[in-house]
Each structure stands twice: as structure tokens, then as C-alpha cells.
Amino acid sequence: MDILQIHACFLTCSSVSIDTRKIGANSMFVALKGANFDANSFASEALEKGASYVLIDNKDYYVDSRTIFVDDTLSTLQELAKFHRNYLGLPIIALTGSNGKTTTKELFQVVLSKKYRTKATLGNLNNHIGVPLTLLSFTKETEIGIVEMGANHQKEIAFLCDIAQPDYGYVTNFGKAHLEGFGGVEGVIKGKSEMYDFLHSSHRKVFVNIDDPLQYSKTKNMETITFSTSDKNCFVFIDTIEANPYVKIVVEGKEILSNLIGFYNATNICSAITVGLYFNVPIDDIKTAIEQYQPDNNRSQIIYKNGNQIVLDAYNANPSSMDVAIQNFIQLRHSKKIAILGDMFELGDESFQEHYNIVQKLKNDDNFTCFLIGNEFYKVKVECQHLHFFQTFEDFTVFLRTQTIKDTLILVKGSRGMALERSLDIL
Known part of the structure; x- marks a missing residue:
């Protein structure tokens, strides 16, 4: 079946799905392979749950005439999308x-x-x-x-x-x-x-x-x-x-x-x-x-809790976004301020230097206390009265439970893998 025919089938469907757990009625299910799974094996289940067609690239999982076999489901999904874009x-x-x-x-x-x-x-x-x-x-x-x-x-x-x-x-x-x-x-x-x-x-x-x-x-x-x-x-x-x-x-x-x-x-x-x-x-x-417009998903949100004003920007972080978040936090006017910062991921060989750079900038501004969490920040740990380092989030949690933090402006920022929004459960 060529892409024109596959697109004709797609146009009769209400949506495309790659996950049988979220499959909708009259959808087209595209069976993609992952590192630890082969969605071809879910073709029959997708049809039972209401899919009108399933796109597979393993003939072992052919079900009936509603099954569309292609050489590679991922490349076909991409080709279908481009065809549909030009069609519209x-x-x-x-x-x-x-x-x-x-x-x-x-x-x-x-x-x-x-x-x-x-x-x-x-x-x-x-x-x-x-x-x-x-x-x-x-x-x-x-x-x-x-x-x-x-x-x-x-x-x-x-x-x-x-x-x-x-x-x-x-x-x-x-x-x-x-x-x-x-x-x-x-x-x-x-x-x-x-x-x-x-x-x-x-x-x-x-x-x-x-x-x-x-x-x-x-x-x-x-x-x-x-x-x-x-x-x-x-x-x-x-x-x-x-x-x-x-x-x-x-x-x-x-x-x-x-x-x-x-x-x-x-x-x-x-x-x-x-x-x-x-x-x-x-x-x-x-x-x-x-x-x-109201931001959500841990992106530039302001949350009020226990008398604290929390700037929650914990969806992700890299050296550039961390730097501007800190600079912005420095400029905000408040009598009591705390920054809770987590490791920045995917920096490769630059990781040590970039975490070191952030710490050096923080050393030069003692107007707020800063808690730095994660292995990468811990590697560049320095002795500084207003900087506190924790190798793991669990170590930080133990410390935080001993503190009483009220009427404070708090910045929370780190890479997604740090999941620093968990801090809100304790603050």
C-alpha cells in the first residue's frame, strides 16, 4: 500500500495513536518499536479497543484486512505526516x-x-x-x-x-x-x-x-x-x-x-x-x-504556600536558563530569599565547568541563601556561608524538614530529572 492509500485510510479515522492505553475509537494505531518493546505485538489489542486500522512492520502480527503492513512504521508515520501537511x-x-x-x-x-x-x-x-x-x-x-x-x-x-x-x-x-x-x-x-x-x-x-x-x-x-x-x-x-x-x-x-x-x-x-x-x-x-494566559507544568509559576512565595521553574534547566533565572531572582525585591537549585543534565564534558560557573556567580551575591542539589553541583562544592550543597535530593529533604521557612521568596529550578517540584511537599 502506497502513502496515498495509507493517507486515504487515515482520513477516515478520527486520530492517530501510538499507545494502546490511550487509544480512541476509530483511530489509526501505529506500532512503533522502542528500546524495550515492540508495539507490533499490540496490533490485535488496538483493533479490539476500537482502532479502525493498525500500521505494522512485522508480518507476524498481521490480523486482518484492517492491518497495513509497511517496511518501517516510524518512517511511514513521518512520510504520512509530511503528505498530510501538503494535503492540507x-x-x-x-x-x-x-x-x-x-x-x-x-x-x-x-x-x-x-x-x-x-x-x-x-x-x-x-x-x-x-x-x-x-x-x-x-x-x-x-x-x-x-x-x-x-x-x-x-x-x-x-x-x-x-x-x-x-x-x-x-x-x-x-x-x-x-x-x-x-x-x-x-x-x-x-x-x-x-x-x-x-x-x-x-x-x-x-x-x-x-x-x-x-x-x-x-x-x-x-x-x-x-x-x-x-x-x-x-x-x-x-x-x-x-x-x-x-x-x-x-x-x-x-x-x-x-x-x-x-x-x-x-x-x-x-x-x-x-x-x-x-x-x-x-x-x-x-x-x-x-x-x-496562566503558566503551568512547573514553568515560571508563582505558588503561594505557608506564607512563602515560590517561583517554580523546575521543568528543565541548562546553563543559559539557570543564569537568567538567577539574575532575575537577584533583581526581585524581598526581605528574605532562598534559591533551591538542582543539577543541569546533558552537558557532557562541559558539565563540571558549567556547574562551577554557576557556583562562582552565586558566591558573589550573599543576599540570599542557596541550596544546591545533585552530584554535579556537589563536585564543585565550596565553603561559603550562604551556599549549602547536598549530593542527593534525599539528603536535602532530611535537612529541609529541620527548617522553618516562612514569609520567604523561593526560587526552585533544576533539570527535569531532578524533579525539584517535590520540594513543595515539604516547604
């Missing part, structure tokens, strides 16, 4: 970057949804499987699609762009994320710039923060839609940005007070304003959308 022909905005991708994607969606029927990547399904599933969730009713693209090695963004064929792109920033896979900062820049390469070669448009020297230099020869706080010749000029702690932006005479904290989120908001204005969403609707 809707405008697609893609975004990538080291930090802020998911928040920016959500802001794009709430802003554009004020005028258009939009669909966007769910959660952080932004890899070689998630992007195809996102594209296959778009329908004839979808007016604008928003696709988040993540990567931890070079050539991945290029591959995802080839599948999604975006008409517009945005790179949030170039930071110290996934250094191990990319082979250092220059590798990160090269990898994220693959989106620019695709858009440039196919004569498509890119949203650009021209206050970012790297974004500006890499897009000078492209068709750009720009925003800035300093250059009034750009497409969207941002008059004012404040963040104490919530980001407030003034643009086109409108004051927008968000529920996001930190100057690092200001750029995310500015990009969403720019996207909205480019697609002719009225500024009053943009203001409403941004002011109504």
Missing part, C-alpha cells in the same frame, strides 16, 4: 530554540486563537515522533498550525523542517542546552540555525528579535518580521518592558500585564505580540490573550 496546505509556524520554546508556542496559540482556528504541539511532543503526530492532528478546519521543534543533536531540526515544511519560523534563542549532543555551544548555534537554512532556501519568512545579535546576523539576507526595544524601524517596536516579578509590556500604547515572571519571558511575550500583529489579530485581543 495551511500556513504553519515552526519554532525552536534553547529556552522558552513551549511557553512561546503556547503564547502563539492563545494569541492567534483570538482570530483563527489554530492547533499546536501538545505539551512538549516536539521530536521525530511528536512533530508527525502534531501534523496529523491538523484538519481541514485548522487555519494555522503551530509546531514546536526540539533537538539534542545536529541535523534534527533540518529533518523536522523537511517533514513540517513550515511557512514561518522563529528561534527563541541560542543557549547552552544539550551541549553533549550538539558538541558545544557552536554546535547548538549550528543546529538551531538549521531552521533558518530551511526557511532561507525555500524563500519563507522568519520572525526575528533584532535585539539578539545572533538572530539579527543570521537572518540579514532573509525575509524577516522583526521586533525590538531599541530599533523603531522594526515591524513591532516595544516601548517598555518591566518585570517585578510579572512581565509588563507597553506596545502601541497598550499596557499588557502578564502572569509570567522574569525578563527572560518578556522576549517570549514580545514574539507572540509580533506574530499576532503580523496575522492581523487586534491589539486589544492580543492583550486579553496574554493577560489571561
